Amino acid sequence: MKQTLLISLFFLISIAVQAQTLKGRVVDAATNDPLEYVSVYLNTTTRGTTTNDKGEFALAMPAGTYEVIVSSLGYEPLVYTAPTDSMPSAILFKLTPKAQMLGVVEVQGKRDAQWYDNLEVFKENFLGRSWIAKGCKLLNPEVLTIDFDHSSGVLSVAARGPLLIENSLLGYKVEYLLTDFTYRTKEGYVTFEGYPRYELMQGSKGKQRKWEKNREAAYRGSAMHFARALQQKRLEQEGFNLRRLYRLPNPNRPTDEEIAEARAHLRANGNTTTIPDSISDILRRARLPRFVEQLDMNPVPYSEYLTLAEGKARLSFEQFMQVVYTGEQEEPAYVRSTSDFLKGATARKPTFQTSVFSLQADTVGVEPAGNFLNPLDVLFEGYWSWEKVGDMLPLDYQL
Template identity: 35%
Template structure:
């Protein structure tokens, strides 16, 4: 009995020591006046670890898992501070000094914000930020009035900002997400959507140790085959074991479409001069290469064609491990990632008006700019905005499927 009690006491001491070591203490104050700032948000980006500064501006974060993270400190009316750190440097004592945020003046040369922005652009923003997945139907932004919309007709872009962190309830996965939106840009010309921000996750379940089984099941479904799952598999050299099939892909110009388009444009100009509708000349039979049906089919193709390698890649062919054990990802052009055995959501097919049975999830990633990206065991990437995803991940990697970095299936 004495030995058991001694071992139990030792475990308690070791646990307390571990918590003491894996923590951050600090204060938040005004950079000019030095006055402490209460109720400032202090959290580790992309995780469920967060706190609020007390009346005296002090804060404390405990039980920080091993890895490299970003500590985010923000308060209404102040500029956000982002402090990168490694758990190897813990414990830490930080004094965070926030600068007041300058008022944004809408000069004549600047495109003004829309007066009824949410009514006009709310659906476009929601579909491209929250997503159109099955889970997205159960996601709600609770404070939409903080969103501001600016549309440029000449550039065909939609810019969205927020005066305060967005509060998002994801009842599909069981999370309340505080998302500090730093920028959102939808470009119709580039056919791209980019948004950046900092997130803090909180379980909707009252009892964190007894999460409803429906949320556990849905979280695992959202994780399996995701970009986070892929990065973790890549880091641990378990691509094949986790059913990821990776190949190199390059895109080349669709020369035949360019040829057909030139003929079409010439025909169009000629018909505008003479009047009448456009019709392609048939050189011989209806089966001729330059028949009307052939031209129409070519014009519906993409501007570029994909050339895919037959060889599947292993982690060590695209990862480099440094002397300090840091792992960096680098590759030219594109990587095609297939999640074997995982069918596409029917909502994905509906969104893109694809009329076929669901196939395996197929995604593309590219580095922009073409520079190495550091990856972490948690699934984190630095800098995250340098990985551009398209096809399935371009559709699925939205807020409705987002999981915290400290999630474990």
């Protein structure tokens, strides 16, 4: 007992020593006047503050590398990457007024039924469709500008101000500074970028216990859980199985040239003549997937994809990695979303949560808090791609 206590005390003291305080001022870039009530926070955490009447602030930071977000209504936000091991004693932030705010009168137009339909599509692909995400409420949808291009099938969403989200099942109020949202409906591909700030909701002891239970459920098996376990080389102990996944060209699918020629032949001859068996066969096999997958069932040694140096972790690998979390099964809503064409007894049963991820860069850094340094350098498929903002936890969350 004494030994355990001493180790725990040493760990707490180490964190306190490594923690830093970022100090600075925020001014108007044009006038150099101090800006009051500017929001300064660590991206995807509950840690934040606001400037005083002199534009000054002080923000405590745990050890690590974080994005400091400086945001105020009517100004372009600033993002400052701050590593606590080489942080300046003070910093001056200059905010630039947004161009559309300079003398522009906003005309409130009437939103039609299509806008509200697109809003629901946005919420499903931004907040999510899990049981936790269903408890999220977007409080200010009026700040959204939604555009859907029918020819390309691309849904684009922008926001004139931070999105205010209430997550009643996890007990968070979220202020999300959305910088980009693109949903390519034809490819089923969603990307979004932004900077959320979390605030703990107040509630009774009963609500607090329920929120803690739900937060743990959201954490278990998440990409954050995986990244933290990866840092400690504890994937198997934490319930993760990682295997290499290869995607190879499907030998049974015709080439793009063969498919184009077959379709040109069909257009040229119309439906008045009998389609040759060779053309019919090409068009039939054109519906086959482009790639076939091969899963290597052998465990992948950490040395083949992970490097740890001076407390910093980096990922580097080719092709794809499949991650199976054995601690929980898939949600029924996820099963339905992946097997809509199946009905009744033929519909598949939930199994362990399975995700696939790949790297879009040669190497990707992983922070101890459980975040990837450049999120767009990591592509998620499967279960992790299904979970959205409604399932996310702040980086300073701990079990």
